[in-house]
Amino acid sequence: MISAGWYEETCRADPSYPRLRLDREIVHRHDKRLGARLRHARLRHNAAPEEES
Known part of the structure; x- marks a missing residue:
């Protein structure tokens, strides 16, 4: 415990x-x-970061 x-x-x-x-x-x-706004948002597309090759 912290004093x-x-x-x-x-x-x-x-x-x-x-x-x-x-x-x-x-x-x-x-x-x-x-986080709460994103959870409750009705997004049209699933978003994913682009992969760089």
Whole structure:
């Protein structure tokens, strides 16, 4: 288990840490919303990436 002071110690050691956590949370929520929209979309064709030969 992480101690209560772990977050504060990490923030003092690396001031950009809170910003990185925030960025990660924003990306996670965006990806989750996109996944939900794609699951519920009524797409006309199955999409697949092109294979390069």
